[in-house]
Amino acid sequence: MTELExxxxxxxxxxxxxxxxxxxxxxxxxxxxxxxxRMREIExxxxxxxxxxxxxxxxxxxxxxxYTSDFSKDGIAKMVQAALDLAKITTEDPHxxxxxxxxxxxxxxxxxxxxxxxxETQWKIDQAVAAESSALAADPRVSNSKGASFExxxxxxxxxxxxxxxxxxxxxxxxxAAQPVxxxxxxxxxxxxxxxxxxxxxxxxPELVGRKAAERALRRLNPRKIATQRAPVVFEPRTARALLGxxxxxxxxxxxxxxxxFLTGKLGEKxxxxxxxxxxxxxxxxxxxxxxxxxxxxxARRTVVxxxxxxxxxxxxxYTARKLGMKTxxxxxxxxxxxxxxxxxxxxxxxxxxxxxxxxxGLKAGLYVTELIGGNANTVTGDYSAGAAxxxxxxxxxxxxxxxxxxxxxxERMLMDLQQAGSDLEFRSxxxxxxxxxxxxxxxxH
Numbered sequence: 001m002t003e004l005e006x007x008x009x010x011x012x013x014x015x016x017x018x019x020x021x022x023x024x025x026x027x028x029x030x031x032x033x034x035x036x037x038r039m040r041e042i043e044x045x046x047x048x049x050x051x052x053x054x055x056x057x058x059x060x061x062x063x064x065x066x067y068t069s070d071f072s073k074d075g076i077a078k079m080v081q082a083a084l085d086l087a088k089i090t091t092e093d094p095h096x097x098x099x100x101x102x103x104x105x106x107x108x109x110x111x112x113x114x115x116x117x118x119x120e121t122q123w124k125i126d127q128a129v130a131a132e133s134s135a136l137a138a139d140p141r142v143s144n145s146k147g148a149s150f151e152x153x154x155x156x157x158x159x160x161x162x163x164x165x166x167x168x169x170x171x172x173x174x175x176x177a178a179q180p181v182x183x184x185x186x187x188x189x190x191x192x193x194x195x196x197x198x199x200x201x202x203x204x205x206p207e208l209v210g211r212k213a214a215e216r217a218l219r220r221l222n223p224r225k226i227a228t229q230r231a232p233v234v235f236e237p238r239t240a241r242a243l244l245g246x247x248x249x250x251x252x253x254x255x256x257x258x259x260x261x262f263l264t265g266k267l268g269e270k271x272x273x274x275x276x277x278x279x280x281x282x283x284x285x286x287x288x289x290x291x292x293x294x295x296x297x298x299x300a301r302r303t304v305v306x307x308x309x310x311x312x313x314x315x316x317x318x319y320t321a322r323k324l325g326m327k328t329x330x331x332x333x334x335x336x337x338x339x340x341x342x343x344x345x346x347x348x349x350x351x352x353x354x355x356x357x358x359x360x361x362g363l364k365a366g367l368y369v370t371e372l373i374g375g376n377a378n379t380v381t382g383d384y385s386a387g388a389a390x391x392x393x394x395x396x397x398x399x400x401x402x403x404x405x406x407x408x409x410x411x412e413r414m415l416m417d418l419q420q421a422g423s424d425l426e427f428r429s430x431x432x433x434x435x436x437x438x439x440x441x442x443x444x445x446h
Contacts, residue, residue: 004029005168007053007071008160015057015080016162020087022058022098024161026295026336027051027168031154033121037128038147045125054336055079059087061096067337095322102165102297109169109300110286113199116152116172124150127176127206134210135180141221142214146179146190157291165297173198173288178210182217189223189401191216191370196428198286216370219391223403226392226445232366233407233441234359234393237424239369240433244349246377246384246411247278248431251305251313252342253320253331255379262382262412263311271311272415275352278306280315282330282345289346289430296332296340303329305347309415317342348432352421356435359420361396367443368393369407382411406444414438 001009008025015023029051036043053076054067064086068079132148151174158168175196182189193213195204235243255261263271282290282300293299296318304312316324317332317340333343360368368391375386385408391398422435 001166002168004156004158005160005166007076008158009166011053011055011076011080012160012162014077015055015084018080018084019059020057020084021060022162023055024098024159024296025053025055026334027053027158028336029156032151033124034149034151035125035128036147036149037125037132038145040129040133042125043147052336053079055083056337056339057083057087058096059084061092061094062087062090063093063096063339064090065337095319097318098161098163099296099298099318099328102161102163103299104167104292105283105300107283108285109283109290109292111198111290112170112172115200116174117154119152119200124152130206131176131178131210134207135178135214138211138214139218141182141184141218142180143183144181146181148178150176159293159295159297161297167293167297169292171198174200174203176203176206176209178213180214180217182214182221184221187222189217189220191220198288202286220389220401223389223401225404226402226443228444230440230442232363233438233443234366234368235436236368236370237426237434239372240436241429241431242372242375243436244347244433245431248344248347250379250411251315253314253316253324254342256314257320257323261379266311267314269311270309272306272309273418274308275421276306276309276415276418277350279304279350280331280345280347284346287346287427289344294330294332295334298328298330298332300345301330315342344430346427346430346432348425348427349421349434351423351425351434354420354422356422356424359422359435359437360393360398363393363396366393367402367407368398377411384409384411384414407441408444409438409441414441
């Protein structure tokens with residue numbers, strides 16, 4: 001058992017000796033680095049380390065929690081006592097409790113790359129400078145920059161509970177981004193591109209990152225306004241991912257038991273077109289949403305949420321599962337203290353067979369959305385709207401940039417009207433989607 005595992009298990013044991021009927025302890029350690037450069041000069045450089053422990057105790061059906069950054073014997077004892085004191089004054093909750101069973105996914109999830117810890121600071125700075133330089137060299141119209149950045153993260157997660165579970169895992173990540181500014185004929189536009197991975201070898205090279213960021217900024221120059229109309233809308237992967245994030249809220253157990261989702265009570269029903277299959281899988285090696293167990297010590301797993309348009313599962317932690325008379329899907333997510341919420345593993349839309357070019361090529365007219373601004377969905381009604389920018393499609397080709405528009409629809413209808421999921425699924429975060437084609441939405445222009 002590691003030193004941190006001993007501390008977590010000791011805190012749980014102390015809670016039980018002090019009168020708790022159940023307890024769970026989370027410990028998190030992290031070291032972060034971030035450098036920002038602008039016009040090839042360092043603007044900021046940050047290195048930070050943090051660690052903390054949190055405990056949740058149960059006194060029958062009453063719960064209390066506390067946390068500390070003091071890992072001394074006295075510090076842990078004060079944390080445990082504070083949680084027990086809180087449990088005495090909280091109201092009883094018949095659904096409070098620990099999971100029925102705990103364990104871990106036993107395969108190698110490739111969450112930690114020692115090379116991330118070994119990267120020299122100068123190399124990180126050089127990566128950011130190279131990405132920005134590549135963007136600035138891409139075209140004479142790219143003469144300014146919002147900057148470029150490189151960041152890295154190293155962490156350890158530990159969990160123990162009174163069911164006898166003790167587990168931990170290390171994780172790493174790194175990322176590189178560039179945000180150039182293009183200008184022409186009084187039009188100034190910016191865009192960005194980024195790469196991120198658990199391992200250093202998984203990063204795209206800085207020249208590619210810079211060049212792609214520049215291409216994205218350049219294609220936005222001299223945007224036109226369009227008339228208000230109803231038309232097909234194609235979401236590129238970056239904006240499709242934001243749309244999928246709204247869907248996550250709608251299938252989350254906390255929304256379901258509160259009747260705050262348009263998908264409440266619809267398990268087994270067709271709620272989308274056959275083009276849509278959505279999966280949550282925390283067992284995919286090397287990805288950002290992967291872990292051997294969730295934040296309640298429940299083993300990681302794969303859950304089919306929507307299968308060819310049919311709603312198969314909600315995503316649940318132990319509490320929301322009990323509220324709904326169901327079983328947890330291993331999606332507990334929490335900070336150091338408090339009750340667990342519901343979070344994604346790798347939550348993604350399964351790729352289809354058509355390339356983005358084929359999807360665009362099949363449209364006489366439509367909108368290709370490259371940016372969403374302030375988008376939000378009402379998960380109760382499904383109503384959705386967002387400011388947007390992108391490129392107008394004419395006769396199967398990206399014809400010209402458009403901006404200052406709003407797209408609107410209803411998630412229920414949008415899901416049923418989803419005509420294609422592209423073949424270009426990539427995991428750049430724990431939520432991922434390929435290019436998506438929605439048959440028709442309202443586009444508000446001028």
